[in-house]
Amino acid sequence: MAPATLKKRSEFLWVRGGRRWSAPGFVLEARARSGDADEASGARFGFTVSKKVGGAVTRNRIKRRLRALTAKLPSERTLPTFDYVLIARSAAADRTFTDLASDLDQALTRVHQPPGQKRRGAKNA
RNA sequence: UCAGCCGGCUGGACGGCCGCUGCCGGAUUGCGGGCGUCUAUGGCCCAUAAAGCAAAGCCGGUGGAGGAAAGUCCGGGCUCCAUGGAGACACGGUGGCGGCUAACGGCCGCCGGGGGCGACCCCAGGGAAAGUGCCACAGAAAGCAAACCGCCCGGCGAAGCUUCGGCGAAGCAGGGUAAGGGUGAAAGGGUGCGGUAAGAGCGCACCGCGUCGGCGGCAACGUCGGUGGCAAGGCAAACCCCACCGGGAGCAAGACCAAAUAGGGGUGGCCGGACGCGCGGCAACGCGGCGUCAGGUCCGUCUUCAGACCCGUCACCCGGGUUGGUUGCUCGAGGCGCUCAGCAAUGUGCGUCCCAGAUGAAUGGCCGUCGCGGAGGCGCAAGCCUCCAGACAGAACCCGGCUUACAGGCCGGCUGACACU
Helix, strand or coil: CCCCECCCHHHHHHHHCCEEEECCCEEEEEEECCCCCCCCCCCEEEEECCHHHCCHHHHHHHHHHHHHHHHCCCHHHCCCCEEEEEEECHHHHCCCHHHHHHHHHHHHHHHHCCCCCCCHHHCCC
């Protein structure tokens, strides 16, 4: 079953302030929902495919591939109180589906890691 | 067989797993339900297990992108805004003629001009003897026509000749000349004959042009005859003139989402505004009885005609907001087949079909097999193997067009060569 999707611009802007990880085909952003977020709806996904990556046909195709990617995801890979946004890059149209799947798997791991280790050196600056 | 022209169609197929969305049906579950959601109260309707409803979920069935869905360039439908009529002006568009169409800048047929051996293709194709303007560079000269070279004529004339009168190449100034050279996109009709000092529509023939008439055609126009006698260059996608057409904004149009507050809106009555007089009042002020005067607004501008409105007050009615929801929203100048009329565009009649309605925006994701195209290899061949390619592109209110993009494939008609009979 496909997860619920983000529909409002304000929701996208909220997730933008969270953690992000770049993969060859896309950029993944993630952030816990604010305040009284219920776990009933589960993790939600949003998709951003700008005109930079191509015309309407390729943009639609990329959006459908990314959506199919999230639909196959086992529910334990995502956090139910989180919202995720996938920002497509131009490689998403041609990259093989299995590669995209492993990219997403790695990106989720990275995004769920607590911040700190990576930023250790810059903390005092 | 090769080369080419025109028109039409098509835009991979099948299967497996997993999904999205509209509609229909069913079962389950829930509930007193519903009156959309958000805050709170009240109210209304249906009702005691039937109807109904249900955010979300389950099962089954069924429909689900294009020829250009694109560019948003024209024409309409539909919706809202604007009080209606007439005239003038302005602005924008169109431009051979006739037809088709709801309409068009579209299509069909025809005419004229140009290109091609031909099938056929191309043309912003009204007016330049109404006016204004422009014609770069080159060239003597670019719109009053004009003499650079040349040609011709007579005059003067160093050299030279001489019968001593003169003649006279070169040269000098003057005149004639648009045939030749040269410049140019274009040199003010073309070709030929006559003519002439040389030339020239100066004359003649043919062609072109203008004009008049006859004939053919609905017309654009064609054709024949007479006549004029070169007068009349190009550009109107320069201004302009002529004829015809045209309100503006767009589905984010627009409508709706019970009542109670505010802002606000509507309808009706009275009253329009300013000034003066009058009346009431101690006054501030109020009333609107009388008289005079001047307006403003009403969708391009101005004029005109008709009409309405203005500010205040009273009564009644409506009346919360939104980025949300519902609707508009898909049956339409509709598709297909036949028929009749027409050269055709197209129209008539009959039959038949229902064919996407999303809204962070569905119509798909992944995989396999086959087929098509190209390259390479193997094979006598049929064929087999490997690799590559598979375009342009995604509905957003709906139609009719135009334009642009497009891998490849299929069908039909026609033309010209060559070969054979």
